[in-house]
Amino acid sequence: MITILTKKITEATAGFCDIIDITGKIKEHIEQANIRAGMVTIFVSGSTAALTTIEHEPGLIQDLKEFVEKYIPSNRRYHHDDRWGDDNGFSHLRASLFGPSLTIPIENGALSLGTWQQVILLDFDNRPRKREIIVQLIGERE
Amino acid sequence: MITILTKKITEATAGFCDIIDITGKIKEHIEQANIRAGMVTIFVSGSTAALTTIEHEPGLIQDLKEFVEKYIPSNRRYHHDDRWGDDNGFSHLRASLFGPSLTIPIENGALSLGTWQQVILLDFDNRPRKREIIVQLIGERE
């Protein structure tokens, strides 16, 4: 019997490429829901944040921040800024490039991640935000 | 009772990074199908188009076009062009970078998008195309 469950994670972020490991909170939802086999779709609502996976260690986090700053710099003016004056054109572009959704299989009640692979929320906005991430579980319960 | 429904959207595109907001057409399919809780997978068939989300306003659309033109320019020659002579190596690379699929949760019959977040089709090909986008709904009907 397949079930669909929709859960939420909220994160207070600092903006400017704040990178937060949300793997633990996703695992908690899977455990509480008792999903043994299935998958989880993770989605961040909002056009200045994104999701991907990475080995979440300080060196790589710094590398990722320097990568986005180099190719989509925060200190130049974008057409979006000319029109709307909120100065976060860079935030939108970065979010569109990385994308808002991620789908991960669940096997034997566990996320099918590699040992050094964590799910991260990337908040690219130019101010602190309260982010809502949707964790949608589809699968068979115990 | 979980149901799977497969719907289509077609779009006539101009090519060369034509960016089209398809959010309204996805919402219509969800409403017609009466899916209350579940998710939608959106997929574009073809290797020169992609999907992502963005705030669909003219400034950002221009920013996104300039971004892809800067890093994957249309006016140089690619190995793909040498082999196949169709001069759209840049189109393929851009499509692979952004990716062809997107999965979005549905809650209370509505897409879980942010207020300023729209789903866009990016057609990177070097000529007008008729594109088919698959909208696959999985969920519980009313």
Add this chain to the structure above:
Amino acid sequence: MITILTKKITEATAGFCDIIDITGKIKEHIEQANIRAGMVTIFVSGSTAALTTIEHEPGLIQDLKEFVEKYIPSNRRYHHDDRWGDDNGFSHLRASLFGPSLTIPIENGALSLGTWQQVILLDFDNRPRKREIIVQLIGERE
């Protein structure tokens, strides 16, 4: 009646942006499982590999390799390398950019890919690896 099935693909890779077409192996799993309508989620475990689609021909494969080498070069030092000494900071960054998951609809027992669109595994690590790709099928069986 909706079913969930979890299958595996293994690939021996050479590393350094080894790009492998896994479309045939995904199709085999769909045929063996007799899924007529549904979708497949493909996920690579590990933080130095990724998935996307492309027209898998030697010219474009070379273009894609040159693209990642230009913007995330393998011959410079990353903060990750300073901390961990495994010299594959570039591998991690590339993998995070392309992402580990892909979802593709299945219609009439076939993947909804375009004619020139194949699913590829990108192994960005700096050494040969044995990769495990999860192929998760959700749908109605014949």
